Structure formats: structure tokens, C-alpha cells
Amino acid sequence: MIVRKIKVENFRNIKHAELDFCEGVNVFCGDNAQGKTNMLEALSICLGRGFRRARTASLVPFPESDDEQTRPNTSLTLYYEADAFSGKQNTVHYKIVNGRSSVELNGIPLKAASDLYGELRYVIFAPEHLALVKGAAELRRYYIDNIAILQHKAHKRAAADYAAAVKQLAALNNEILASPDTVKNTSDMIGIWSDILIRQGINLTYGRLKYFDLLRKAAVDLYSELTRGNEELNIIYHSNVFGNVEGSLPDFTSKNELYGMYVEKLNKFQFYGQRSDFRIRVGAHKDDILFSINGINGREFGSQGQVKSIALIMKLAEAEIIRSHNRETPVILLDEVLGELDAMRRDYIVNRLGHSQVFITACDHRDFLGSSVDMRVWEVKDGEFYTSGRERFGIL
Numbered sequence: 001m002i003v004r005k006i007k008v009e010n011f012r013n014i015k016h017a018e019l020d021f022c023e024g025v026n027v028f029c030g031d032n033a034q035g036k037t038n039m040l041e042a043l044s045i046c047l048g049r050g051f052r053r054a055r056t057a058s059l060v061p062f063p064e065s066d067d068e069q070t071r072p073n074t075s076l077t078l079y080y081e082a083d084a085f086s087g088k089q090n091t092v093h094y095k096i097v098n099g100r101s102s103v104e105l106n107g108i109p110l111k112a113a114s115d116l117y118g119e120l121r122y123v124i125f126a127p128e129h130l131a132l133v134k135g136a137a138e139l140r141r142y143y144i145d146n147i148a149i150l151q152h153k154a155h156k157r158a159a160a161d162y163a164a165a166v167k168q169l170a171a172l173n174n175e176i177l178a179s180p181d182t183v184k185n186t187s188d189m190i191g192i193w194s195d196i197l198i199r200q201g202i203n204l205t206y207g208r209l210k211y212f213d214l215l216r217k218a219a220v221d222l223y224s225e226l227t228r229g230n231e232e233l234n235i236i237y238h239s240n241v242f243g244n245v246e247g248s249l250p251d252f253t254s255k256n257e258l259y260g261m262y263v264e265k266l267n268k269f270q271f272y273g274q275r276s277d278f279r280i281r282v283g284a285h286k287d288d289i290l291f292s293i294n295g296i297n298g299r300e301f302g303s304q305g306q307v308k309s310i311a312l313i314m315k316l317a318e319a320e321i322i323r324s325h326n327r328e329t330p331v332i333l334l335d336e337v338l339g340e341l342d343a344m345r346r347d348y349i350v351n352r353l354g355h356s357q358v359f360i361t362a363c364d365h366r367d368f369l370g371s372s373v374d375m376r377v378w379e380v381k382d383g384e385f386y387t388s389g390r391e392r393f394g395i396l
């Protein structure tokens with residue numbers, strides 16, 4: 001996919017902007033609080049999913065004075081080509097009128113902007129994604145589930161059914177704790193939900209591992225390129241039922257076999273009786289992804305630059321999966337990625353993300369000096385975008 005142009009009217013601090021993009025690297029450069037991230041957010045909304053997950057009301061510009069009654073209408077128009085060869089131009093028009101948002105694709109109203117997601121694809125790296133390495137395991141499960149869901153709708157069902165089983169078993173457990181006499185009455189229900197827990201837990205783990213293997217391979221190669229072979233990244237999926245998995249689950253031929261392993265593991269947690277909480281002490285909702293660099297735990301001992309590099313590479317690996325699996329080239333949005341990275345890693349980001357269209361924010365234009373790739377630079381000041389950025393910054 002190639003994004004040709006965006007027109008922005010009254011979006012956060014951007015009153016009006018009309019930007020024609022290049023197929024290579026598009027840079028929004030300027031001081032803090034000028035509107036760079038706002039422009040990435042506008043792009044992501046048009047691509048079906050605002051990456052900041054902001055409320056609609058917060059997207060409309062603040063009133064300029066206290067007595068201002070009406071707020072202006074917001075309008076974002078994105079022109080893109082789904083595939084660069086056909087040349088067919090499509091238009092997404094997102095607007096907010098009187099606080100209500102609506103979206104049209106080529107003039108046809110859609111139920112929700114999220115209908116676009118999946119048809120249009122982007123991958124974003126923003127500072128909050130450092131949590132992918134540093135934050136709770138839940139974020140890493142969410143990351144891998146999202147990738148699997150985009151590729152395979154049934155994964156969504158498995159994730160939802162599994163979460164329901166965990167919730168129901170926890171509720172049954174609370175009932176039993178409150179009044180132990182209920183054990184008998186609830187044992188049927190515990191049996192039913194435990195079966196769902198195991199079956200969907202296996203489906204969930206299977207679905208995750210299917211894409212984890214691809215992700216791992218892509219990420220390991222990309223990390224090596226980023227660091228010119230100086231650092232070696234390794235990634236492990238830790239299933240607390242099946243143990244550490246470095247690739248897919250090739251050794252397990254049948255799901256029955258997995259079912260047996262799962263039950264065996266669950267049984268180990270039932271020394272003290274048939275209480276349901278023992279069933280939810282293990283399972284896919286406790287799994288994690290572990291990162292190491294040159295054999296050292298990245299999450300615990302990684303430097304800031306290494307943690308950022310891992311998170312970024314996981315995002316680029318996600319783009320790689322979309323490219324190889326869906327034969328589509330997602331747009332890459334990079335917010336604040338260059339800070340804390342050394343010259344070699346910055347050079348990789350600026351010059352080597354060759355086959356994707358990139359939108360990147362930066363405070364320091366010097367990061368782009370001497371770049372040889374197809375590049376367009378805007379200087380961003382107080383919500384205005386100046387195309388003269390490239391000449392002004394001397395980026396040739």
C-alpha cells in the first residue's frame with residue numbers, strides 16, 4: 001500500500017495541512033509539542049485504528065476562548081493506492097461533526113473506521129511500545145494474539161472462549177471459597193469449563209506459536225542487521241504448560257497428545273482437592289515471551305537502547321509477517337524512535353527500511369543528513385507543516 005496524500009482540517013492542534021507523501025521516508029521534524037505525533041495519529045485513524053486509542057472528543061481542537069460555544073468539524077482525508085502497480089486511487093474520509101465520528105471509503109459509509117483495519121495495514125512503533133519488552137506479560141500475549149487474529153479469525157474465537165473459561169472458573173472458585181458446600185453443585189460446571197479451558201488453551205497456544213515461529217525468525221535476522229551482527233537476539237515463547245518453545249510445536253503430532261499433557265499438568269495443581277482455582281493457575285493466560293541479547297535477559301538487563309531496539313524489531317518483524325503472509329506492504333509509522341539509538345542503529349532506520357513507506361517523527365534533523373533514500377521532510381511548527389523542511393535543514 002502507498003499513501004499518496006493526507007488532508008487534515010481541525011485535528012487537535014493542526015488547523016489545516018495538506019501533505020503529498022513520497023514512497024520512501026516521510027519525516028515530520030520539529031521541536032516538542034508542535035504536532036508531529038498528532039499527524040501520525042491522523043494517519044493511523046485513516047488507516048482504521050487510531051494508535052493512541054483516544055476518545056473522539058479529544059481529537060477536536062480545544063476551544064480558543066472560554067465563551068466559544070461550538071467546536072469546529074474535524075475532517076481527515078487520506079488518498080492511497082492499495083497496490084502500487086494498479087494505480088487505482090482510493091479515498092478514506094473520516095469526519096467528526098457535532099462530536100460524532102463517521103467514515104467513508106470511496107464515498108461509501110462504513111459502520112466503523114475499524115472496518116478498514118485489515119484492508120489497510122500499518123505497523124506503529126511509539127514510545128509506549130517499550131512496554132512490549134519492559135511491561136507485563138499480558139502485553140506480550142496481546143501482541144502475539146493480535147498478529148494471530150489478523151491472520152486467522154478463528155484465533156479470536158479461541159482467545160474469547162478461553163478468557164470466558166478462566167473467568168467462569170475463577171467465579172466458581174469464589175463461590176466455593178465463600179461456601180464450601182457448593183463444591184458438589186458446581187462440579188459439573190467446573191468439568192464443562194475446564195474442558196473448554198483445555199481445548200481452547202491448546203488452540204490458543206497453537207495459534208500463537210504458528211506466528212511466533214515466523215516472528216522469531218524475522219526478528220532475529222532484523223536485529224542482526226540493525227546491529228551489523230554485533231548483537232544476537234533470541235526469543236523464546238514460554239508456555240507454562242508445554243515449557244519453553246523456540247520455534248513451532250513440531251514434535252506434537254496431535255492435539256489429543258497435547259490434551260493429555262495439559263490434563264497431566266493441571267492434575268499436578270490439584271493436590272488439595274477439586275478446587276477450580278488450581279485449574280487456572282496454569283494455562284495460556286500465564287504464558288510469556290522472553291527476549292535475550294547475547295544470552296542475557298533483555299528485559300532485566302537490557303540497556304535503554306537495547307530495549308528500544310528489541311521493541312522496534314518486534315514491530316518490524318510484524319510488518320515482515322504481513323508482507324510475506326499477506327503479500328501486502330504495510331505502512332510503517334515510527335514515533336520518537338531515533339532518540340537513545342546510536343549512529344549505526346539510526347542509520348539502519350533512516351536508510352534501510354527500503355521496501356516500506358515510512359512516516360517518522362524526529363526532533364533533530366541531523367539524523368537525516370546525508371541520507372540517500374527517497375525522502376521528504378516537513379518542518380512542523382505550532383500545528384503547521386512546512387514543505388521547505390528539506391531545503392531549510394540542508395537535507396539533500
Ligand code: ATP
Nearest residue numbers: 012013032033034035036037038058059060061062
Ligand atoms: P513531542 O516531540 O514532544 O512528542 P509532538 O510534536 O509530537 O511533540 P504532539 O503530541 O503532536 O506533539 O502534540 C502537539 C500539541 O497538540 C500538544 O501541545 C498538545 O497539547 C496539543 N493538543 C493535543 N490535543 C489537542 C486538541 N484536542 N486541541 C488542540 N491542541 C491539542
Ligand code: MG
Nearest residue numbers: 036037335361
Ligand atoms: Mg510526539
